Amino acid sequence: MSVDAREWGWEHSSSKGVARLVLLSIADRVPDEHCVAWASLASLVTRTNASRTAVRTALAALAESGELELLDHLDGPQRTSVYRLPRAAAWLAKVAEAAKDDPDAYVEPPTASDPVPELDQEAEKKLRRYGIWPKKGKESDPSRRNPTGAESDPPRRNPPPRRAGIRTVEGTDSAPQNRSKPKVNRRYSSAAVIPVADWRVDPASRAWADQHGHLARLGEAGLHAADAKWRAHRADFKPRPAAAWAADWRSWIARENSPASGRPNRYAVPDNGGPSATGGMTRAEAHTAALLAALGEPTGEGAAAQ
Known part of the structure; x- marks a missing residue:
């Protein structure tokens, strides 16, 4: 139903600027055709990326225009304010x-004279499933903790203000209270970090290598050799x-050269069984050997014998 309320806001609302963002943010939370939704000032500030003063000014302007109504006899979760979009409700009705x-009948654009459906007690009861309840203080109001309204049921407590209450010395694992102990791995909070030795080629990476032709280009042995070099x-x-x-x-792997027979591996990893490991050559000697091999000159012990 929030889709219909948002559509009304986009197509028929006369609000502008921050007021329009505030209206659409509230319309996004509308659960049914009565166009009633709760919203806290802090959530509207976050959603609109505007200042608290700008949001308050926008709420006042929307109320003055008749596009927004504050239902001061209702409370949302954590005693948040409850609003209604009366003109949106009139349009949906x-x-x-x-x-x-006729499901395909043409409907005239909404006007200020369109009647707004009454928000009766039955409709307000349906709103309780969305966390919207009558404010405490009336004898007829049932308790929020006990839908039957038993007298023994304690009233809902006001939420403590921010930075209030007793903090434990240890804090919690999810939100440490001690500021000297910040969370670790903040950048990768959703994934554990591991050393390269513990990482294994996953099926998705192997499928990627096969799909892009790297497995056919390098071969199984070449892929393993490239993996060993990367790990080193x-x-x-x-x-x-x-x-x-x-x-x-x-x-x-995408940058790895295809293995060629008859020439030494210039980037061979030490002790991996490659030409440099067998001959015990340094990297400079391996480069020299590769150059001589390309020119057809003898290298290593064969050159010494000649």
């Missing part, structure tokens, strides 16, 4: 009435989330 005879070069890196390691691994 007009559309529903026309649809009874990342051994000293700080732990990262698995998704970050996967992205870095794919970037490495």
Whole structure:
């Protein structure tokens, strides 16, 4: 139903600027055809990205224009304010009435003279499922904690103000109270960080290598060799989330050259069984050997024998 209320706001509301954002933010929470919704000032400030003063001014302007009504006899969750969009409710009632005879009937645009449906007690009872209740203080009002309205039921307590109450020394795991102990891994709060040695090629990364032709280009052995080189070069890196390691691994595989027979591997990892490990050459010697091999000159012990 919030879709219909938002559509009215977009198409027929005369509000502008911050007032329009406030109206649409409230319309986004409308649960049924009565166009009643709760909203706190803090939530409206966050949603509209406006100042508290600007939001208060917008609420006053909307109320003056007749597009918003404060229902001061109702409370939302945590005693938040409850509002109604009366003209939106009138428009939806007009559309529903026309649809009874012809679902495709043309409906005239809303006007200020369109009657607003009455918000009776039955409609207010339905609002309780959305956390909207009558304010305390009337004998006829049932208790919020006990829908039957038993006298023994305690009234709902007012929420404590921010930064009030007794804080434990330890705090909690999810929100530490001690400011000297900030949360760790704030950037990757939704994923645990691991060292590269603990990361394994996941099925999605292997499917990516196959889909982009890297598996066919490098071959199974070449892919394993490239993986070993990547791990050796990342051994000293700080732990990262698995998704970050996967992205870095794919970037490495995409840049890896196809293995060629008859020439040494210029980037072979020490002790991986490659030419540099077998011959015990340094990287400079391996580069020299690769150059001589390309020119057809003998290298290593064969050159010494000649």
